[in-house]
Amino acid sequence: MEKLRGLGHLFAAVLLYGMASFMVVPAITDVTMSALCPGKDECSLAIYLSGLQQAIVGFGTVILTPLIGNLSDEYGRKALLTIPMTASIIPLVILAYSRETKFFYAYFVLRTLAAMVGEGTINCLALAYVADNVPGMERVSAFGILSGVLSAAFVFGTLVARFISTALTFQVAAAVSMVAVVYMRIFLKESIPLADESAQPILKGSETDVDQNDSNSVEKTHVFKKIPSIGDLISLLRSSKIFAQAAVVAFFNNLAEGGLQTSLLYFLKARFHFNKTQFADLMLIVGVAGTLSQLVLMPLLAPVLGEKRLLSIGLFVGFSNMFLYSLAWAAWVPYATTVFSLFVVFVSPCCLNE
Structure with missing residues (x-):
């Protein structure tokens, strides 16, 4: 302490x-x-x-x-x-x-x-x-x-x-x-x-063991x-099958999340004329939901469901979240999809633990 x-x-x-x-x-x-x-x-x-x-x-x-x-x-x-x-x-x-x-x-x-x-x-x-x-x-x-x-x-x-x-x-x-x-x-x-x-x-080493040039x-x-080097990275991936699989999952998940983060705010501005205030509201809801999930929900579910199931849930919910964003037909839809943040945050800790 x-x-x-x-x-x-x-x-x-x-x-x-x-x-x-x-x-x-x-x-x-x-x-x-x-x-x-x-x-x-x-x-x-x-x-x-x-x-x-x-x-x-x-x-x-x-x-x-x-x-x-x-x-x-x-x-x-x-x-x-x-x-x-x-x-x-x-x-x-x-x-x-x-x-x-x-x-x-x-x-x-x-x-x-x-x-x-x-x-x-x-x-x-x-x-x-x-x-x-x-x-x-x-x-x-x-x-x-x-x-x-x-x-x-x-x-x-x-x-x-x-x-x-x-x-x-x-x-x-x-x-x-x-x-x-x-x-x-x-x-x-x-x-x-x-x-x-x-x-x-x-x-x-002492001067008697190693000369100046060495x-x-x-x-x-x-x-x-x-x-x-590239060889070091490849060797690291080959050292563990589980690590390599987790790295592949993390790569594609981060690729998808990166694309969403890059375009989402611009999409919401073009589609529903959102501004800084609405963006901040959404981010606050996502931040609070993600924090509560990591502190409360995940510790309760991990011993019961296991990390692999939590990872699967997080990936599936993340896909559903992106899909609903792409079909958003009203301004309330982005707010409703923030509930998915409770489960999307499962992905990163599960991949890191693997």
């Missing part, structure tokens, strides 16, 4: 960062439409650019997340957390200053680069920090608290966006993200899991090995 209290500064920094990130989501659709297709409720260019951005970010995340994670083993979690958290501030500042077309394009480019560095990195580094500082028996509780903090950040950030103007949304988000970085740099203690000499025997060669090899 003492170890969990020591993670308070990490949880606070993640909460602030998450609030700033989620706060702009309901507003960005209207901003994008105004910048690319002013005065219109339909804009193919906005959907194409959003899809392109998501593809680039996904590719960059695959390369950069393992690299940054491995660098954090050597240079520390706090030091590497600073990079993506700082990078996320700049795009928010741009839209806080102006949302004209030229500023939007600058935001688009910098947001893409920042997301490549931080999209999955911050969550992974936060989990690694928890693992560094909490004994094995208490990690499950600590991971659960971190998940709850992220859910709270989603709810709080969306709630703030619901009641303030679009212009103020980006100003507040930029300010909160700055506070998150400053708070993290001041209060969070560094964590370097490989700081002791025994953890790095290959680089700590030492430099080993050091260069050590740096290059931080980047996983």
